Amino acid sequence: MLSVNFYTKEHCLLCEEALTIVEILQSMYSFQINICDIHERDDWLEQYFLLIPVVEINGTKLTGNQLTYPIIEETIKAHL
Numbered sequence: 397m398l399s400v401n402f403y404t405k406e407h408c409l410l411c412e413e414a415l416t417i418v419e420i421l422q423s424m425y426s427f428q429i430n431i432c433d434i435h436e437r438d439d440w441l442e443q444y445f446l447l448i449p450v451v452e453i454n455g456t457k458l459t460g461n462q463l464t465y466p467i468i469e470e471t472i473k474a475h476l
Contacts, residue, residue, distance in 0.1 A: 398453070398472070398476055399428045399430060399454075400427050400451060400452065400453050400472070401450075401451070402415060402430065402452075403434055403444045403447075403448055403452070404433060404434065404448055404449050405433060405435055405448055406433070408448060410463075413463075414449040414463045417463070417465050420465075421465075421468060421469055425476060426476075434448060447459045447460070451463060451468060451471075453468075454475040
């Protein structure tokens, strides 16, 4: 099964919006969402602090203006 890592932190409005997109897509496609709070690991905090939210799909990382429904869906479909 495809696994999607969602890098986030508490009280992040952009993260909530991106997670909603990922959850909608999960209802259409079969994949697991792993919520990764960047404050749980120093390496995540260092790597993603300025980038969150980050959606990682099978090694492909989407950030910023890539976090749209069509781009996330296209990336998920490419890895199924």
